[in-house]
Amino acid sequence: MRYFKRGSVMLLVAALATVTSFGADTVRVCAYNVLRYTADNEDGRLPQYRAIMEQIRPELLMCVEVADGTMGPRFVADVLTWGSYAATPYIDGPDMNAQAFYDQQHFSFVSQRRIPTALRDIAEFVFVTKPPSGLSADTIVLYALHLKASDSQSDAAQRASEVRAMMQSMSTARYVVVGGDLNIYAPTEAAYQQLVGATASPRRFVDPLGTVWQRNVSAFAGMYTQCTRSTNIAGCGGGVTGGIDDRFDYLFVSQELEPRTLMNTYTAFGNDGIARLNKAINNPPNQIVTSDVADALLCASDHLPVYVDVLLGDVPASVTQRTTTRLQMESDTAVLTGCKPGQMITVYDLVGREVYARVARDTSVRLDLSSLKKGLYLITHAGLSKRVVL
Numbered sequence: 001m002r003y004f005k006r007g008s009v010m011l012l013v014a015a016l017a018t019v020t021s022f023g024a025d026t027v028r029v030c031a032y033n034v035l036r037y038t039a040d041n042e043d044g045r046l047p048q049y050r051a052i053m054e055q056i057r058p059e060l061l062m063c064v065e066v067a068d069g070t071m072g073p074r075f076v077a078d079v080l081t082w083g084s085y086a087a088t089p090y091i092d093g094p095d096m097n098a099q100a101f102y103d104q105q106h107f108s109f110v111s112q113r114r115i116p117t118a119l120r121d122i123a124e125f126v127f128v129t130k131p132p133s134g135l136s137a138d139t140i141v142l143y144a145l146h147l148k149a150s151d152s153q154s155d156a157a158q159r160a161s162e163v164r165a166m167m168q169s170m171s172t173a174r175y176v177v178v179g180g181d182l183n184i185y186a187p188t189e190a191a192y193q194q195l196v197g198a199t200a201s202p203r204r205f206v207d208p209l210g211t212v213w214q215r216n217v218s219a220f221a222g223m224y225t226q227c228t229r230s231t232n233i234a235g236c237g238g239g240v241t242g243g244i245d246d247r248f249d250y251l252f253v254s255q256e257l258e259p260r261t262l263m264n265t266y267t268a269f270g271n272d273g274i275a276r277l278n279k280a281i282n283n284p285p286n287q288i289v290t291s292d293v294a295d296a297l298l299c300a301s302d303h304l305p306v307y308v309d310v311l312l313g314d315v316p317a318s319v320t321q322r323t324t325t326r327l328q329m330e331s332d333t334a335v336l337t338g339c340k341p342g343q344m345i346t347v348y349d350l351v352g353r354e355v356y357a358r359v360a361r362d363t364s365v366r367l368d369l370s371s372l373k374k375g376l377y378l379i380t381h382a383g384l385s386k387r388v389v390l
Contacts, residue, residue, distance in 0.1 A: 025313050030058035031179035032305035035237045039070040043237045048300035050079045061101040064146035064180045098123035098144035115169050117162040138312040141173045145180040160190035174256035187211050205252035208266040216245040218275035225249035225268045225304040228281040239302035243278030249306045265309040270297040289389050325384040332370040340382040348378045
């Protein structure tokens with residue numbers, strides 16, 4: 001029985017001939033700093049959150065900067081409206097907190113606990129999949145972090161101490177995702193190295209974007225998640241300013257989960273790769289999301305959400321989705337480089353229907369997609385699996 005919720009990903013995996021059974025599900029994991037969410041600071045932002053989440057549609061969502069218990073019922077009722085979602089119980093700790101949301105068609109919530117640090121707790125959430133009859137469930141553990149902000153040496157040392165506390169208390173489950181707002185300024189920081197470095201202990205994580213990047217540099221602009229605004233904006237929850245020039249928000253996967261991670265799906269949602277460097281996410285006009293969604297990203301939070309897709313269920317541990325193919329969007333034209341001549345390039349809509357296909361005749365291909373309706377699509381070719389918004 002095929003158990004892929006996204007038919008497009010099912011076709012991709014089958015085409016790669018790397019999966020020999022069909023008890024797998026493609027799961028989208030998302031992390032989002034929701035900017036000091038309380039009933040008093042909701043500030044009319046629910047429509048903005050909904051516009052963003054309707055594009056991402058994660059099965060698992062972990063949020064930080066949750067400051068009271070109203071967010072769970074509000075997000076379930078008014079934001080995650082397309083599915084049967086539930087929120088984990090709200091636990092009030094020091095400073096701001098973390099909360100997770102899950103699609104009940106795909107997951108059961110098992111447990112949560114808090115790991116105390118000097119500033120705020122790190123949250124652990126445990127979920128199990130709901131596989132078809134006769135197949136075993138998979139467990140996935142999420143850690144939602146909101147580490148100490150600012151760039152002094154003492155701030156970096158405190159971030160490292162917070163990560164150590166988590167690592168010393170971490171689950172031994174195979175499939176683990178660490179994510180949230182880590183406020184890390186460089187890959188040389190101790191907190192980052194304690195997660196992905198060669199001496200990371202007791203386990204080592206993988207950064208799907210690699211470990212080479214810098215802040216406020218044009219060449220790495222596509223990685224940045226903070227700050228969506230360049231100036232203060234009334235009616236948008238407060239927050240900081242400064243423009244989009246930092247990579248503060250991350251998702252790391254355990255080494256056991258890496259082979260099941262669709263690396264090319266890792267996305268800082270709304271980041272179109274333009275080197276804005278201290279400008280707002282909608283200045284110049286965003287090239288990968290609609291103007292309405294760009295405005296929602298501007299207002300809902302001072303951070304962009306990040307997400308990645310993973311395969312859970314009955315799939316071989318050797319599954320890999322690495323590829324040399326790269327994709328960039330130029331308005332309604334998809335530009336693919338590193339293509340495999342003779343192999344099909346296919347575009348699917350949000351529900352997995354094939355809407356465009358052609359055979360790659362060269363290593364570089366341009367696809368005119370202007371005839372397609374505006375919306376979210378998946379482009380696949382030779383291991384590439386990339387979501388784009390027209």
